[in-house]
Amino acid sequence: MTRYGFAIDLKRCYGCYSCQTACKAENSTPKGIDFAVCVPAEIGTYPGALRQMLPLVCMQCAKPSCMEVCPTGATTQDENGIVQVDKNLCMGCKYCMMACPYGARQVVDEVETYFPDAGTTELDPYEKYVKDQWNSGMRGCGIAVKCDYCMHRVKEGRQPACVACCPAKARYFGDISDPESEISIVIRRERGEPLNPEFGNEPSCFYLPPR
Amino acid sequence: MRLKAQTKWRWEHAIYLALVGIGTSAFAIGVVADFAGVTAASDAWLKMAKIGMTSGFILVGIGLIIVLIDLGKPQNAIHAWKKPNTSWISRGIIILTLFMVFGAINVAFYVWPFGAALEGSPAARHFLQVIGLILSLCGVSYAGFLLGANRPIAAWSTPMMPTIFLISGLYGGTCLVQLLSGFLVSDAVQPLKYLAFTILILGILQFLILGFYLQGQNRVSEARASTMMLMNGEQSTLFWAGVIVIGLLLPIIIELFAVTTGAGAGIYFIAGIAGILQPIFLRQAILASGIHAPLRAGCFEYALPKQ
Numbered sequence: 453m454t455r456y457g458f459a460i461d462l463k464r465c466y467g468c469y470s471c472q473t474a475c476k477a478e479n480s481t482p483k484g485i486d487f488a489v490c491v492p493a494e495i496g497t498y499p500g501a502l503r504q505m506l507p508l509v510c511m512q513c514a515k516p517s518c519m520e521v522c523p524t525g526a527t528t529q530d531e532n533g534i535v536q537v538d539k540n541l542c543m544g545c546k547y548c549m550m551a552c553p554y555g556a557r558q559v560v561d562e563v564e565t566y567f568p569d570a571g572t573t574e575l576d577p578y579e580k581y582v583k584d585q586w587n588s589g590m591r592g593c594g595i596a597v598k599c600d601y602c603m604h605r606v607k608e609g610r611q612p613a614c615v616a617c618c619p620a621k622a623r624y625f626g627d628i629s630d631p632e633s634e635i636s637i638v639i640r641r642e643r644g645e646p647l648n649p650e651f652g653n654e655p656s657c658f659y660l661p662p663r
Numbered sequence: 664m665r666l667k668a669q670t671k672w673r674w675e676h677a678i679y680l681a682l683v684g685i686g687t688s689a690f691a692i693g694v695v696a697d698f699a700g701v702t703a704a705s706d707a708w709l710k711m712a713k714i715g716m717t718s719g720f721i722l723v724g725i726g727l728i729i730v731l732i733d734l735g736k737p738q739n740a741i742h743a744w745k746k747p748n749t750s751w752i753s754r755g756i757i758i759l760t761l762f763m764v765f766g767a768i769n770v771a772f773y774v775w776p777f778g779a780a781l782e783g784s785p786a787a788r789h790f791l792q793v794i795g796l797i798l799s800l801c802g803v804s805y806a807g808f809l810l811g812a813n814r815p816i817a818a819w820s821t822p823m824m825p826t827i828f829l830i831s832g833l834y835g836g837t838c839l840v841q842l843l844s845g846f847l848v849s850d851a852v853q854p855l856k857y858l859a860f861t862i863l864i865l866g867i868l869q870f871l872i873l874g875f876y877l878q879g880q881n882r883v884s885e886a887r888a889s890t891m892m893l894m895n896g897e898q899s900t901l902f903w904a905g906v907i908v909i910g911l912l913l914p915i916i917i918e919l920f921a922v923t924t925g926a927g928a929g930i931y932f933i934a935g936i937a938g939i940l941q942p943i944f945l946r947q948a949i950l951a952s953g954i955h956a957p958l959r960a961g962c963f964e965y966a967l968p969k970q
Contacts, residue, residue: 493963506965523752524742541742544735546671553815555967594735647958651814659960
C-alpha cells in the first residue's frame, strides 16, 4: 500500500517562496489560500541570531484529526494516504480548521481581487479565470480546502509542483511506506522528524534538521 | 514569535453557542419548575415552567438558524449527523434535533397551540419532560466537549471546558427564566427568590471555575498566551468588563440585595439582562483567545501562518 509523503531539508531551504508561488499557479488558489507556505522563525540575539524558514504543506496524517472531527464525512483518506474533501458534503463549519495542528485546512468565502486599491472590486480576466478554475472540480468557496500533493500531477508520473520548482532541491516526495525509496532513505539517513508528534496524528511530512 | 488567536469562529459562533446553552438551560429550569409546581400545587411555578420551556425552545431554534446561516454551504448541513462516533458536531446535531422534537411536543401540547392535552396529565408530561431535561443538559454541555476535543488549542483542550459551559449556560438560563417570570407571572415572589438563590450559587461557582481554569492554563506557551490575552491582552476588556463585572458581579449583587431585602420583581430586570449577556461574552472571550500550538521543529518554534 503506497503512502505518499514529503521530506523537507531545512538545511537547504532558504525561503525563496518558489514553492508557494508554484502551488498557487498550479492549483489556481484564490487570494487568501496558500496550500504551500513558508513560515519564518528567528531565535537568539545578535551576534548569535538564527533565522530558519519552515515550508509547510498538508501533513496527510495517518490519523488525521480533520477526518475525525468532520461531521458530514466530507473528509476522507484514499488508499495512498491522501486526505481529501468532498465539496458535495462539506458544509463549511470550519471545525477541521480548529482540529488541524498544522494549519493545513483553509476556507475562503469568495474569490476577491488582489488589487482592491484599483478602485473596483471587479475581478480582472486572470482573476476570473482563477475563480472559474477554483469553483470547478472538488474545490470551491465556503468549503474547507487543502493541499492534496498535486495528485493530478502524481497520477501522470510527475512530481508535485512545489517539489518540481524548488531551486534548492530541498523537497523530496515519494512513498514513505517503501523502505527502499529515496525519500525513506533520506529520512533515515538525515534523521527526519515530523512536526509536533505529541498530537498523535502521525504526519507523512518529515523535516530534515537544519543543523 | 507572536502567537495569534484563531479568527474563523467569531461572534456568530459565540452567539449560537450561548443561545443553545441559555435555551437548553431555560428548558431544564422549566422542567424543574413544573415538578415543583405539581408538588406544591402552585400556579406561579407552573406558569414559570411554561415560560422556561417555551423560551428555551425558541432560543435554541434561533441559535440553530444563526449557525446555519453562518455555514459556508448550509445546504450540506443535512449530512451533519453522519459521524456521531467521532465528531462532536454530529453528536450535537443529534442531541439538539431530539431536543427540538421533545421541546416542540412540550410546547404544542402543554403551552400552545393544541391546548391542554398534557395539562391534565402530569405523569405523561413529566415523562416527556425528563427526556427533554436529559437532552437539554447534554445540549448545554456539548459545546464544551466540542471545544475540548480540539487538541491543538491548549486553552480549549481541558476537561474544565464542559463544566464551564454547563455552569455558564445554567446561569444564563436561570437569569432568563427569572427575567421573564418577573414580568409575566403575578405573585411569583417565592419562586423568584428560589431562582435568585440559584443564580447566586451558580455565579459564585463560575468565579471559582473560571479561577481554576485560568490558573491551570500554564502548561504550554500557547495556553499561557491565551490566559494573558484574557487577563491583560486583546480580550481583557471583554473578559473583565463583560464576563466578570457586568456578567457576574452585577447580577450577584442585585440578587443578593433582592434576597436579603425582599424587593419586588422589577429589580430582577437588570440582573436578568446582565446574566443573559454573560454566557455570550464568556463564549466569545474563549473563542477569541483560542491559540493554536506553535509548530515545533528542533529548537525553533513557528507560529501558524493564519487561522
